[in-house]
Amino acid sequence: MARRSQQSNPEQLRIQLITLLENFESELKNEDLRSQVIELVPAYRLLYDLGSSLVTENIPAARDRIIYYLKKYPLTIINGEEIMVVAGISEWARRVRELRVQLGWSIITGVSALEMANEGDLEIEGLDVSTMKPDQYMLINTEQDREAAHRWNVANGIRKEKNISVQxxxxxxxxxxxxxxxxxxxxxxxxGDKSEWARRVRELRTEQGWPIITKQTGMPELPVGTYFLELDRQAPVHDRKIPDSVRGKVLRRDEFTCKSCGWKIDDYNRADPRILELHHKVHHAAGGENTEENLITLCNICHDKLHAEENRKKNGR
Structure with missing residues (x-):
């Protein structure tokens, strides 16, 4: 069983470590490799103890020290070596995964951050997340997600399915x-940890019309790095080619509010799971374009009513 680091007075640990290293000078003259290694073991343990003791609160568990450190510096790029020091154990990466999968802390890796940034789904003011390295981490939400364990269980089942594409x-x-x-x-x-996942999600939104939104594309209150399927239905074919940049500008211009009934994105709830859509003032069939001037924000209820009314008039009913 791996040794757990022991929290103690950092200054006392520092002095002990220096003493051990100074005494190791004589051991360097010893040509026996194993003897040298054995003499370094106490220093190795002391260094782990010193790292974990930098967290001055009494937090004996490595996993708890890691989340304490990440919560202290949210939306900050943290090197894996930093987490290793605070954790005081060699299996710190496993503890990070447990925090994410079992306990619902939104910790992203440099790999995922880069893939999201490349698709325009991860933007943090004043921070270039595209520079994150694979062994770097970031806590993107300081609130614990209690439903995460269930979602990871569902994700595991879907991941294992055969004869089904990534998308x-x-x-x-x-x-x-x-x-x-x-x-x-x-x-x-x-x-399956394939790097194409972010592009496939974008295609679901922009090419297939699934109402998947992010903080950047329609729901400002969402945490960064989060995706939200508003409704289990695809948008009409003619609405699927609206560029995200245009869609975002129209939604912001209309203050994320239906211009017919006044429903706002802030009013979303599962009992009334409507979404915001963009309506063409001049339809595609009549030469209408995907421009800000030709688009207006409507909730899906008002959007459907408007098209139904137009169809009734068209059919003379």
Whole structure:
């Protein structure tokens, strides 16, 4: 069983460590390798103890020290070596995974951050997340997600399915969680850790019309790095080619509010799971374009009513 680091007075540990290293000078003259290694073991343990003791609160568990450190520096790029020092154990990476999978802390890796950033789904003011390295981490939400363990269990089942494409797995997971936010790390796991996952999610939104939104594309209150399938239905074919940049500008211009009934994105709840859509003032069939001037924000209820009314008039009813 791996030794757990012992929290103590950092200054006392520092002095003990210096003493051990000074005494090791004589051991360097010893040509027996094993003897040298054995003499270094206490120093190795003291260094782990010193790292864990930098967290001055009495937090005996490595996992708890890790989340304490990450919560102290949210939305900050943290090196894996930092976590190793605070954890005081060699198995710190496993503890990070436990925090994410079992306990619902939104910790992303540099790999996932880069993939999301490349698709425009991860933007943090004043921080270039595209520079994150694979062995770096970031806590993107300081609130614990109690439903995460269930979602990871669902994700594990979908990930193992055979004869189904990455995109189909992603859509299945999103539909299993309609009306609930999921993280990029969960989606990456569902995709079998394939780097294409972020692009496939984007295609589901922009090419197939699934109402998957992020903080950048329609729901500002969502945590960064989070995806949200608003409704289990695809948008009409003619609405699927609206560029995200145009969609975002129209939604912001209309203050994320239906211009017909006044429903706002802040009013979303599962009992009334409507979503915001963009309506073409001049339809595609009549030469209308995907421009800000030709688009207006409507909730899906008002959007459907408007098209139904137009169809009745068209058919002379």
């Amino acid at each position: 189909e797995k992603l859509l299945k997971f999103l539909r299993e969680n309609v009306g609930r936010p999921v993280t990029g790390e969960e989606l990456r796991y569902v995709a």
